[in-house]
Amino acid sequence: MSKTEVVKIGEVGVDSGQLMLCDPCYIGSYWSERDWLDKDVDLNDPSQESQFDGEFSYLGCCVSRQVEGLAGQLNYRLGHAGVGVVANTGLGDGCYPVYAEIEDTGTWGRRVVKIWVDFMGEEDEDDA
Incomplete structure (x- = not known):
């Protein structure tokens, strides 16, 4: 035993009311630095929010909540799972x-x- x-x-x-779990080596090579603040993004519009769902970025963390709106998967750039997960605290x-x-x-x-x-x-x- x-x-x-x-x-x-x-x-x-x-x-930010959330926490991400990932391998630190992915932050420099996979993290998206998209400047979403300069775009006309309305996160109250689900059609706009969905473009960031699962993205390995700060905004992706904010909207990726596939598990009962509380936690979710973050994806690699090609769309497959595994780069990280995020959860509300x-x-x-x-x-x-x-x-x-x-x-x-x-x-x-x-x-x-x-x-x-x-x-x-x-x-x-x-x-x-």
């Missing part, structure tokens, strides 16, 4: 704790097998 432990690995700050902007589950896999040694962000915030020890 594998031995696992959960550790707090840090915190992540949020100023539970309480909007703030600083949220990040945890990792570490497992002793035996042959491969200790490995991070899961990470997660507690978007509802840490409970005070006095409240537990």
Whole structure:
């Protein structure tokens, strides 16, 4: 049986009410810097919003919410999945704790097998 432990690995700050998960090597090579502010884009118009759905860009993060309007897939330029995912944060902007589950896999040694962000915030020890 594998031995696992959960550790707090840090915190992540949020100023846009959303958080993206991706491989950092994709940011320089795949991130779209389209200047959408200079275009006549009305994000209240679904036909205009859909042009950014899934795009690996700030605006793509803002509109990509395929999972119940809360989270979604970001795509590579050719349209296939895998470049990242984005989710709304539970309480909007703030600083949220990040945890990792570490497992002793035996042959491969200790490995991070899961990470997660507690978007509802840490409970005070006095409240537990």
